Amino acid sequence: MDNHIVVDLPAIVAIIAAAMITIGSAYWSRMALPRQIDQAYRASLHALAAAVETKDSGTVGHARRVADYSVAIGRELGLSPAELQRIEHAALLRDIGKVNIPHSLLNKSEALTEEEFDIIKSHSKIGADIASQTPFLARCADIITHHHERWDGSGYPAALQGEDIPLSARIVAVANDYDAMTSDRPYHKALRGPAAARIIREGAAEAYDPAVVDMFLRILEKEGTILT
Amino acid sequence: MQQQYRAYRIFRIVIIGLCVTMAIPTVMICQSTHVPWSQLLFLIAIATLCELAPVALGANYAEVTLTLPLVIMVMLVYGTLPVIILGPSAFILASALGWSSALLSHRFTVPSTQRTGLSSRLRALIFNVILAWVGRPWVGRHSGSFGWVILSVLYNASHLCLNIVFASLVYTLAGGALLGSPAISELRTLGWVQTIAAAVAAMTVFFASDAGIYGVATALYESLPAYTRTLGGFVLRCQMLFRQTIASVYKSDVVLTVLGAVLTFLYLRIGTTAVIVLFGSLYMIRDAIRQTFQQIQTYRDTVTTLGTYMQRYHPYTRGHLKRVADLSERLAKELRLPLESVMMMPDAGMLHDIGKVGVSEDILDKVGKLTDDEWTVIKQHPVKGAEIVSHLPFLDKIVDWVKYHHKWADGTGYPDDGKKDGQIPIEATIIAVADAFDAMTDDRDLSVDWQCDTCGHRPDDGGRPEFCPQCGVEKKRVYREPLSLNDAIDQLRRGAGSQFSPRVVKAFLRMLERDGVHIDG
Known part of the structure; x- marks a missing residue:
């Protein structure tokens, strides 16, 4: 045959194709796919959060704001990206336990009796239970459990004090309370940003971690909600 | 064997x-x-x-x-x-x-x-x-x-x-x-x-x-x-x-x-090298593609989580949702809808009532007639459900199915946005028929008065206690005789054109007949 032909075109085409397929699949599995999976996780969490909010207050969007504030605080405090993601997911799902609390209690405009308040309080533990049953949410369980703890130990469910409360839970607590104060609920009218910020500031050292409050106020200043 | x-x-x-x-x-x-x-x-x-x-x-x-x-x-x-x-x-x-x-x-x-x-x-x-x-x-x-x-x-x-x-x-x-x-x-x-x-x-x-x-x-x-x-x-x-x-x-x-x-x-x-080169490179993409399937699994898990969420909220719906999901899927097949629609039908069936998380248990479980205000709240559930589902990009196809599953073929029903038969997705009308049929043939009914089936006690105030005040037996649900299959079919047939899409009802009857159900008339 033609021994002088050195270049075998089909072979080269095949090898180039193989190389392109290899590079493409590496890109897909290392870059594109993880991003898509991450987005799918996040979308699922938003849907779950929306379901809780539909039941809880009837208006959707709190979870997203709490998550945004929590992540902003965490970033200011220099937390790792992995921890920021954990905070975001936990903030979205902090109230998922409310699925087991009757509407009539969640939206009661009169003062709650002690028994009723105990039922409401159970939501953080129930939420942590639900989260720990789902593989990709299990790591958020401790934040969900403790997002109603107070710096001085007056919170629930474990009445932890100071730095015994996980840092991420302390962050979510501040963001959560600020958002609750600034939105309308059956039992109170919405406060304006600066008024709510003042309450948060006063609560530092008592209800909230002072360092977290510091960061949070700095963020509010930055976004122009309160003046310096 | x-x-x-x-x-x-x-x-x-x-x-x-x-x-x-x-x-x-x-x-x-x-x-x-x-x-x-x-x-x-x-x-x-x-x-x-x-x-x-x-x-x-x-x-x-x-x-x-x-x-x-x-x-x-x-x-x-x-x-x-x-x-x-x-x-x-x-x-x-x-x-x-x-x-x-x-x-x-x-x-x-x-x-x-x-x-x-x-x-x-x-x-x-x-x-x-x-x-x-x-x-x-x-x-x-x-x-x-x-x-x-x-x-x-x-x-x-x-x-x-x-x-x-x-x-x-x-x-x-x-x-x-x-x-x-x-x-x-x-x-x-x-x-x-x-x-x-x-x-x-x-x-x-x-x-x-x-x-x-x-x-x-x-x-x-x-x-x-x-x-x-x-x-x-x-x-x-x-x-x-x-x-x-x-x-x-x-x-x-x-x-x-x-x-x-x-x-x-x-x-x-x-020659032989070609076989090795081609298969070698194809197998390199294998693991990448496997991860894609994992991702699909994540989607499925989400639907399950949301479905479970609804069930946790209101446990009686469990069997109902599953039955509606199955029936809707079969109807979609019967109507020869595109494969994608058929595949998403079970998810839509599971999630069609997810908006009911926004409706108070007192209304959902209420015995007797609902007030106008209560109806207003109930009527919001398809829109609320659609909003929840719309957060999931991979389910965006079913958002409208959830939204219009209480819309009648003649344009009445809710939500009241002027859409009529033809503008409502056929999948929504399928869910409507499956939902109605299962509700009619289900033995749970809240429109009748609460009555204890142990001692026959009936509270005067029309309440719905969890324990019978007279004999103390736990009692959570009110049962009734379900409609017979023929009566339910009759209802569907009568509703065809007004409440239900005639095309879907026809397919439903055809399906039942093939299942060996004898239909009168």
């Missing part, structure tokens, strides 16, 4: 017999060229490896093995005898080697379906059927019996062999040339056209035979009384399965055939 599988068993033995009796004359009629034994053994080894390691070609494709391109190549290059040796022997070898791991655990179970509980025959088809000679019938309950497994392996090999036999016959009769024979160098343009046409015809026959045998086998295996009672019903079911199989696998079939053509070309030009 259970009585109900007798017909199926006989069918398998018939297929094995048919394969043996047809293979021998086919080899004598059809052309083959000489293949060195070493080369044939090498190809069999490669085919066995392929058979052991299925590959997924993309998120929308089912898992396939690369044996098929190899089979095509050997058929075109070497002819009938080598390919009849190669295909079944590779399959049997792979079955023997991958006895416990690859074949029984990987191919023959449908993890995504089983884990989510949203099982559907169709999804099972998509995951398992692609190479239909390995049938779903092998799953689970029979894998323990040694005789059954042996029979399955032989049957599946025969199934593949029969496909090859039919394809070879067509290729020879249509005048396709053997690409590996020395005479090929003298082939002129017309000969090439004829060869390519013969190859296309052969592959078409291959896939038709594949889906056909699969359809009959599955219809026999299902042993649904409604289908097996009459020959007509049985044939109809076979046709339906055939169509479904074709619809779910044709994309992969095309891909595999093209791969077969590429492989044949490279094999003729470069």
Whole structure:
């Protein structure tokens, strides 16, 4: 045959194709796919959060704001990206336990009796239970459990004090309370940003971690909600 | 073996017999060229490896093995005898080697379906059927019996062999040339056209035979009384399965055939190296693609989580949601909706009432008439549900289905946004019919007064206590006599045109009739 032909075109085409397929699949599995999976996780969490909010207050969007504030605080405090993601997911799902609390209690405009308040309080533990049953949410369980703890130990469910409360839970607590104060609920009218910020500031050292409050106020200043 | 599988068993033995009796004359009629034994053994080894390691070609494709391109190549290059040796022997070898791991655990179970509980025959088809000679019938309950497994392996090999036999016959009769024979160098343009046409015809026959045998086998295996009672019903079911199989696998079939053509070309030009290079690079994408399936699993998990959420909130809905999901899916199939709609129907059925999380339990469980205010709240649930579902990009198709499942065909119903029949997605009207039918035939009803069924006590204030005040028996639900099937059907029929889409009701009645339900009037 033609021994002088050195270049075998089909072979080269095949090898180039193989190389392109290899590079493409590496890109897909290392870059594109993880991003898509991450987005799918996040979308699922938003849907779950929306379901809780539909039941809880009837208006959707709190979870997203709490998550945004929590992540902003965490970033200011220099937390790792992995921890920021954990905070975001936990903030979205902090109230998922409310699925087991009757509407009539969640939206009661009169003062709650002690028994009723105990039922409401159970939501953080129930939420942590639900989260720990789902593989990709299990790591958020401790934040969900403790997002109603107070710096001085007056919170629930474990009445932890100071730095015994996980840092991420302390962050979510501040963001959560600020958002609750600034939105309308059956039992109170919405406060304006600066008024709510003042309450948060006063609560530092008592209800909230002072360092977290510091960061949070700095963020509010930055976004122009309160003046310096 | 259970009585109900007798017909199926006989069918398998018939297929094995048919394969043996047809293979021998086919080899004598059809052309083959000489293949060195070493080369044939090498190809069999490669085919066995392929058979052991299925590959997924993309998120929308089912898992396939690369044996098929190899089979095509050997058929075109070497002819009938080598390919009849190669295909079944590779399959049997792979079955023997991958006895416990690859074949029984990987191919023959449908993890995504089983884990989510949203099982559907169709999804099972998509995951398992692609190479239909390995049938779903092998799953689970029979894998323990040694005789059954042996029979399955032989049957599946025969199934593949029969496909090859039919394809070879067509290729020879249509005048396709053997690409590996020395005479090929003298082939002129017309000969090439004829060869390519013969190859296309052969592959078409291959896939038709594949889906056909699969359809009959599955219809026999299902042993649904409604289908097996009459020959007509049985044939109809076979046709339906055939169509479904074709619809779910044709994309992969095309891909595999093209791969077969590429492989044949490279094999003729470069030789054995081509096989290794091509398969090597294809297997590199395997793990990447596997992750894609994991992602699909994540989606499914989300639907389950949301569905469970609703059930946790209001446990009685559990059975209802599942039944609506199943019924809607069957209706969608009956109406021959696009495959994508059929596949999303179970999810939509599970999630159609998710907006009810926004409705207070007091209203949902209220006994007696609702006030106008309470109705206003109830009427918001489809829109609320649609909002929740809209957060999930992979479910955006069903947002409108959820939103309009209480919209009447004549434009009344809710939400009140002026849409009429024709503007409402057909899938929403399907859910409406399934929902209404299941509610009518369900024995739970809150429109009647609370009454203790232990002592017959009926509270004066119309309340709905959890414990009977008189005898103390726990009592959470109010039961009633469900509507009889005929009354429920009557309601649907009367509502056709006003509340329900006539097209969907008609399909529903047709479906019931085929199930063997006798309908008056």
